[in-house]
Amino acid sequence: MQTRASFVPASPFVLAVLALAASAGAQVLRVPSQHPTIGAALAAATGPGTILVAAGVYAERLTWPNIDGIRLIGESGAAATVIDGGNGGTVVTFSAGRTRSTVLAGFTITNGFLQGTHNDGAGINVYDSSPTIRDNRLTHNTTDSLMWNYGGAIFVGGGSANPLISHNEIDDNELRNGSWNYGAGIHIASGARADIVGNHIHDNRNHTVLASSIGRGHGAGVYCAGTALIASNLIAGNTNSTSAWNYGGGIAVASSGSASVFNNTIVGNTLTGGNWRYGGGLYVESSATLTMRGNIVAQHTAAGVYRSGTGSGVVDTDYDDVWNNSPDYASVTAGPNNLSVDPQFVGATDFHLAATSPCIDAIPATHLTTVVAMDLDEDPRRLDGDLDGGSTDGARLDLGADEFSSVRLAIVGAPQIGTTVQWSLNAAQPSLYLFAVSLDVGNTLVEPYGNLLLGSSAFLVGLGTTPGALGFSIPNDASLRGVVIYGQGLVLPFATGVAGQFTNLATLTTW
DSSP states (O other), X not given: OOOOOOOOOSSHHHHHHHHHHHXXXXXXXXXXXXXXSHHXXXXXXXXXXXXXXXXXXXXXXXXXXXXXXXXXXXXXXXXXXXXXXXXXXXXXXXXXXXXXXXXXXXXXXXXXXXXXXXXXXXXXXXXXXXXXXXXXXXXXXXXXXSSEEEXXXXXXXXXXXXXXXXXXXXESOXXXXXXXXXXXXXXXXXXXXXXXXXXXXXXXXXXXXXXXXXXXXXXSSEEESSEEEEESOEEESOEEEOSSXXXXXXXEEOTXXXXXXXXXXXXXXXXXXXXXEEOSSEXXXXXXXXXXXXXXXXXXXXXXXXXXSSSOOEXXXXXXXXXSOBSSEESOOOOTTOBOSOOOBSSSSOOSBOTTOTTTTOXXXXXXXXXXXXXXXXXXXXXXXXXXXXXXXXXXXXXXXXXXXXXXXXXXXXXXXTSEEEEEEEOSSOEEEEXXXXXXXXXXXXXXXXXXXXXXXXXXXXXXESSEEEEEEOOOOGGGTTOOEEEEEXXXXXXXXXXXXXXXXXXXXXX
């Protein structure tokens, strides 16, 4: 379970956090107490710093200033902090040249609307820019044109673009009536790059309403004509239903695009209507390249994985579970280690793995990188999920977006500065735990326990036995808002004495 809070125990760690907050920029601007609108606060920014936006609905469309390192934070999180574009254009437009130190986090971004000839990103437009877009909800953003509709929620374009799009919910966005409807959720244009990690991308639509439209719907969830790492995402229930071409319900890799698709759960995306329907799960066309490792692709018509029979498109798939599609593959050869078995999800709408899933420990960890090291719930990938100390644990990962774990780490209490929150740790077996935090994230394999994802600033803050809880007081310091702190526990079951696992890497952000 992903958890979000900030805490600073009474230790030298306090000084480290305060130093980080200071280094993030001494300037802290507040909306609406100091500036009446978010746009006014962005205009008032003179350099890197933090803009804290109180809970509420803000009827605005924003254009980022030519300043790098601004962290725009919805201090009560996305559920309570809404930027409403009023159906008047793109909601947030990033200026060129931003790096990943520029952050947009903690907002619902909604009611973007574009109706021109060429529409790029109704929710967010990123061009020649590389911000971090995390912990937001992008919903009900629409482009409606008889021509080009690119990116209902997010458009990424330009040869210098390389944003991090992480742990957002992207749902109910729509590309409508165009001759080219590409990427109702996310569109990565030719030449651009992006890391798309840990998002829930669901119920987005490319479709036709007007009888006069001759529509193409490509990539209802994600469309990639550039270069993308697509990892640990849940991509489900997206739909192409245009009047002509419907390709790639979950993901479409097009033109000369290249996508590395690692450890995603891609399930129940649909293609309906039109004259051509190819690739309910994934579609590869032309001279595009798709590399698949560790995915679950299930419950699609018009093929789970489809490669266009024309052109020189390449699909490299291995250690994927492609199951219950009709058919599983089209013009694609299954990898030698691919499965076609029921992944055993917890429920019809809960795509976590059950303890008996054949997808547990089903792929070597050779493709693991820092970006791929965390799953959808921000658990570390290398886990001894059943706490049995098995020889394959750590060396092998689970398939899909979620890494099975019988240990859970959760927050109890409101994650607000000036309050105390409780960490709770539970394990399937009575266990000893150690809990640590840090200000940076690494990726070190510690045998036999799994990934130590804390970085060089790690600090031990508590130990005990499970089930257990740790209380943490959060200083009442406004500069701590939006500061990311990482927490992770090591669990050692009494039954085995030595073997154990690292629990969730929890991203801690005070809203």
